[in-house]
Amino acid sequence: MSSLLTITATWTVASEIAFVADTPLEFDVVIVGAGIIGLSIAHRLLCTTNLSVALVDAARPCAGATGAGQGYVWLGHRTPDTMAWNLARRSKYLWEDLAQGLQAMGLDPLVTLGFKKTGSLLFGTSSEDALALEKTTEALCKGGVQAEFLNSAALKDVEPQLYVGAKGSAILTPNDCQIDAQLAASYILGEIQKYCPSGRFQEFFDEPAVNFLWASQIRGIQTNRREIYCNKNLVMAAGAWSGQLMQSIFNRLSLPHVLATKPRKGHLLVLEGLSKISLKHGLMEYAYKGLEESSVIAGIASTATVDAKGRVLLGSSRQFVGFDFNLQYDVMENILKKAAVYLPALANLHLSEALNDGSVRVGHRPYVPDGRPMIGEVAGLEGLLLATGHEGEGLSLALGTAEMIVNLILEEEEPVVDPSPFSPTGRLVPSRVNIS
Numbered sequence: 203m204s205s206l207l208t209i210t211a212t213w214t215v216a217s218e219i220a221f222v223a224d225t226p227l228e229f230d231v232v233i234v235g236a237g238i239i240g241l242s243i244a245h246r247l248l249c250t251t252n253l254s255v256a257l258v259d260a261a262r263p264c265a266g267a268t269g270a271g272q273g274y275v276w277l278g279h280r281t282p283d284t285m286a287w288n289l290a291r292r293s294k295y296l297w298e299d300l301a302q303g304l305q306a307m308g309l310d311p312l313v314t315l316g317f318k319k320t321g322s323l324l325f326g327t328s329s330e331d332a333l334a335l336e337k338t339t340e341a342l343c344k345g346g347v348q349a350e351f352l353n354s355a356a357l358k359d360v361e362p363q364l365y366v367g368a369k370g371s372a373i374l375t376p377n378d379c380q381i382d383a384q385l386a387a388s389y390i391l392g393e394i395q396k397y398c399p400s401g402r403f404q405e406f407f408d409e410p411a412v413n414f415l416w417a418s419q420i421r422g423i424q425t426n427r428r429e430i431y432c433n434k435n436l437v438m439a440a441g442a443w444s445g446q447l448m449q450s451i452f453n454r455l456s457l458p459h460v461l462a463t464k465p466r467k468g469h470l471l472v473l474e475g476l477s478k479i480s481l482k483h484g485l486m487e488y489a490y491k492g493l494e495e496s497s498v499i500a501g502i503a504s505t506a507t508v509d510a511k512g513r514v515l516l517g518s519s520r521q522f523v524g525f526d527f528n529l530q531y532d533v534m535e536n537i538l539k540k541a542a543v544y545l546p547a548l549a550n551l552h553l554s555e556a557l558n559d560g561s562v563r564v565g566h567r568p569y570v571p572d573g574r575p576m577i578g579e580v581a582g583l584e585g586l587l588l589a590t591g592h593e594g595e596g597l598s599l600a601l602g603t604a605e606m607i608v609n610l611i612l613e614e615e616e617p618v619v620d621p622s623p624f625s626p627t628g629r630l631v632p633s634r635v636n637i638s
């Protein structure tokens with residue numbers, strides 16, 4: 203083991219490296235990050251292969267973006283024939299399949315995963331929105347998704363509390379569904395923990411990965427307490443933190459790359475006891491699709507769902523302010539104000555009153571500049587697979603991503619979904635930094 207090169211992440215607290223255990227641990231696959239992506243990969247590996255798995259997290263599942271997520275598992279806001287379309291369809295199918303499997307075992311998917319087939323409404327207010335929504339409806343139908351364009355009058359019947367004005371319209375996608383990210387993560391964790399007694403699974407929580415272990419290929423990871431070796435693969439699923447963690451190995455091996463993930467902060471209001479709001483569908487403002495370039499100032503596009511516990515979830519903001527966990531009163535106020543435009547029943551609700559019984563979630567979506575998750579091997583880093591960059595769609599894409607990663611680990615010749623659009627090859631940003 204002494205011939206292994208230890209590569210220290212630049213953001214490591216050096217004193218933490220002192221506690222390396224005597225006996226190194228070995229697993230087939232080591233996953234860094236126990237958000238919804240890391241958990242789902244561990245679950246898929248344990249359920250469908252004989253490989254052993256270690257799951258490492260700096261904190262605990264749901265400490266990252268996953269804990270803040272709203273839970274859409276939708277196709278209605280997507281466009282067929284885009285690069286992520288097949289992955290999104292497959293992933294939605296896998297969530298539905300999981301829910302059905304639970305039902306068949308006598309468990310309620312609503313209680314276990316927060317899974318509900320509510321259908322979705324992607325709504326707009328202007329004539330321009332209506333044209334675009336009508337076009338997208340046609341494309342969805344051609345792509346094999348049941349979808350219907352509704353004008354303002356028809357929308358009133360379908361979702362009486364939603365106000366979009368006379369020129370408003372929406373796409374109704376009746377088979378869209380939602381999960382509760384925290385319930386789903388907790389269910390998946392419980393399932394993978396069943397593999398602990400056999401020795402096939404071990405979790406290492408509250409143990410940040412601080413170093414990569416390298417000897418002509420990735421050999422494992424060092425946490426602040428021990429070395430954990432991988433026989434086959436290391437999977438980097440540390441969400442918005444993945445880029446800074448990867449930088450140490452790029453630098454040390456003089457690979458001229460940057461994995462340009464950055465945190466895109468989001469707020470979500472969780473309102474309890476709001477009996478005046480009764481929604482039949484998940485709601486999303488059409489402008490959500492256009493919020494690609496929001497900056498330090500929070501861009502807000504309205505979303506609304508009712509979760510498994512009957513709480514009203516109002517989203518959401520997007521801004522680039524680094525890893526800032528502070529609650530921003532102005533952002534929360536704007537989310538509520540904007541929601542009240544579409545849901546007039548909220549008009550007289552003040553934020554302080556809303557927060558009496560409610561709460562706020564803040565998370566950092568793992569953003570990548572080209573808007574496509576990075577799933578696959580990095581050239582020059584044999585054995586290391588990325589599974590990150592899911593930005594605002596990591597919950598919906600989690601099960602499809604997990605299947606894709608397992609297909610890659612097993613070197614399946616005919617993977618269920620073609621992974622090539624997600625390959626990191628050619629998508630890493632050139633770096634001028636070389637501190638090796």
Ligand SMILES: Cc1cc2nc3c(=O)[nH]c(=O)nc-3n(C[C@H](O)[C@H](O)[C@H](O)COP(=O)(O)OP(=O)(O)OC[C@H]3O[C@@H](n4cnc5c(N)ncnc54)[C@H](O)[C@@H]3O)c2cc1C
Nearest residue numbers: 237239260266267268272273274411441565595596597598
């Ligand atoms: C307000 C909001 C609403 C959202 N709504 C939706 C939605 O409706 N539908 C949807 O599909 N998506 C939604 N998302 C996006 C979704 O939550 C994310 O895409 C998804 O959670 C990303 O999962 P992840 O596992 O990649 O990252 P994370 O959940 O962030 O997990 C990364 C993990 O890595 C760990 N970590 C960090 N550094 C280290 C280290 N050095 N060593 C070990 N572990 C480390 C962290 O502790 C964390 O647990 C929403 C996000 C936000 C913020």
